[in-house]
Amino acid sequence: MTNSLFNEKNIFTPELYVKGIYVAAKTDTDVFIKREDAEQCSKSSAIIPLQRGNVYVIRFDSKPQALRAAVCGKDPRELKAGEGMCTPINDRIHYFEDEPADDYNFMYIPNKEGEFLVVYTGEGEPELTVAVRPILLGYDTDDLWWYAPEQKDILGNEDSWADWRWTSDEVFEHIYEPLRAKYPEYITRRHIGKDQSGKYDMWAYIFEPKNYEQVLFLTSGIHSEETDGYLGLARFLTYLAESDGSHAGLDYLRNKVKLVVVPLVNVGGASNGHLRETLGGVNLNRDFDDRSQAETVNVLWLLNQYKDQVAAVMDFHTSKSKELDLYYVFPIEHEAASCWLKTTNHIYEYLKCRGLTNEPTALTHVVGKYRKADRFLQGHIYNHYGIPAIICEHHHFRWYEHHSAMSLQFAADFYGNFIIQTALAKLKIVK
Numbered sequence: 001m002t003n004s005l006f007n008e009k010n011i012f013t014p015e016l017y018v019k020g021i022y023v024a025a026k027t028d029t030d031v032f033i034k035r036e037d038a039e040q041c042s043k044s045s046a047i048i049p050l051q052r053g054n055v056y057v058i059r060f061d062s063k064p065q066a067l068r069a070a071v072c073g074k075d076p077r078e079l080k081a082g083e084g085m086c087t088p089i090n091d092r093i094h095y096f097e098d099e100p101a102d103d104y105n106f107m108y109i110p111n112k113e114g115e116f117l118v119v120y121t122g123e124g125e126p127e128l129t130v131a132v133r134p135i136l137l138g139y140d141t142d143d144l145w146w147y148a149p150e151q152k153d154i155l156g157n158e159d160s161w162a163d164w165r166w167t168s169d170e171v172f173e174h175i176y177e178p179l180r181a182k183y184p185e186y187i188t189r190r191h192i193g194k195d196q197s198g199k200y201d202m203w204a205y206i207f208e209p210k211n212y213e214q215v216l217f218l219t220s221g222i223h224s225e226e227t228d229g230y231l232g233l234a235r236f237l238t239y240l241a242e243s244d245g246s247h248a249g250l251d252y253l254r255n256k257v258k259l260v261v262v263p264l265v266n267v268g269g270a271s272n273g274h275l276r277e278t279l280g281g282v283n284l285n286r287d288f289d290d291r292s293q294a295e296t297v298n299v300l301w302l303l304n305q306y307k308d309q310v311a312a313v314m315d316f317h318t319s320k321s322k323e324l325d326l327y328y329v330f331p332i333e334h335e336a337a338s339c340w341l342k343t344t345n346h347i348y349e350y351l352k353c354r355g356l357t358n359e360p361t362a363l364t365h366v367v368g369k370y371r372k373a374d375r376f377l378q379g380h381i382y383n384h385y386g387i388p389a390i391i392c393e394h395h396h397f398r399w400y401e402h403h404s405a406m407s408l409q410f411a412a413d414f415y416g417n418f419i420i421q422t423a424l425a426k427l428k429i430v431k
């Protein structure tokens with residue numbers, strides 16, 4: 001479940017009955033619990049000093065009910081089914097619906113110096129494990145970041161780069177096919193089937209350097225209304241194909257990493273007004289448990305051809321949320337989380353430098369495991385294939401106009417950095 005990136009510490013082992021988890025502040029003389037209804041720390045509480053920015057995972061090995069109760073601040077005996085699963089932990093971590101937190105994992109990122117986590121117990125001492133991620137949020141590193149140049153818009157004007165209204169066939173015809181024609185040694189394509197309606201073709205594009213040593217599997221447009229996202233990925237891939245060797249990260253990707261890309265999963269939706277769902281009204285990113293749709297089956301069929309080689313699966317989306325600065329979902333206990341956290345740090349700092357996000361609006365993302373999220377592509381893949389998978393959301397409504405040049409630039413930039421960093425992490429070398 002965990003690996004060497006976790007620095008685990010078993011706090012106490014006896015029986016426990018958790019009454020609450022509280023964040024405490026330290027004064028000169030004592031540690032006080034902030035919540036009014038909590039008692040001051042006693043010997044039956046675990047007090048964990050926290051360092052700003054670290055991600056703490058507190059695992060309740062035998063008491064999932066107790067954790068949920070603690071998150072709710074309720075007596076577990078009064079807890080209703082499902083309660084405690086949708087909880088903003090703080091302004092840096094959000095859970096949503098039934099994804100992705102496990103009952104017994106509690107995650108916390110302190111925003112202030114000198115914060116303590118107090119696990120207050122009624123009787124006995126808590127049976128819990130604290131793991132610390134050695135990755136600070138809110139700090140940038142100098143790891144070969146790639147910066148997308150300024151772009152043209154995707155409004156379909158004479159000087160636009162693309163037209164967001166393009167059908168799926170037009171996206172292939174105007175972007176991917178010319179690229180394949182230009183780099184036939186590097187780019188090939190595979191027909192992976194028809195969509196559920198039977199009318200539209202699904203294609204995979206394979207970017208394969210001669211001497212590749214890794215394989216990444218990329219998907220986008222599973223929600224075909226997210227035009228800026230799948231066109232942003234296409235924009236990045238054109239830069240990749242055209243790489244002149246001047247950027248080391250891009251150059252490594254170009255020469256050492258094979259990309260298996262499904263550029264547009266929901267081809268029917270994209271060809272009929274850019275629907276979120278399929279023509280038959282199915283949300284494909286909730287279909288991976290049932291696998292009732294041809295699109296879902298085709299993507300998994302393709303993944304099965306490469307599954308023993310794939311280092312990571314990356315699914316690119318856009319989000320309409322105006323509340324979250326950044327939104328990424330990935331399994332925090334996998335070593336891939338290290339490079340993904342690093343990349344979210346970088347993007348956050350980049351936005352801050354441009355005056356687009358401010359303290360204390362902080363990095364917001366979802367971390368966790370997907371035991372309960374089989375119906376999501378990334379959850380299904382992590383659960384059933386053991387391949388680390390990430391969902392990257394591009395916030396097209398938060399900082400820029402929809403279909404604007406800036407939206408395209410940021411999608412290409414942020415997606416591109418995630419792909420480059422995942423490659424540089426060398427999660428799985430195949431030859």
Ligand SMILES: [Zn+2]
Nearest residue numbers: 223226317318
């Ligand atoms: Zn989406």
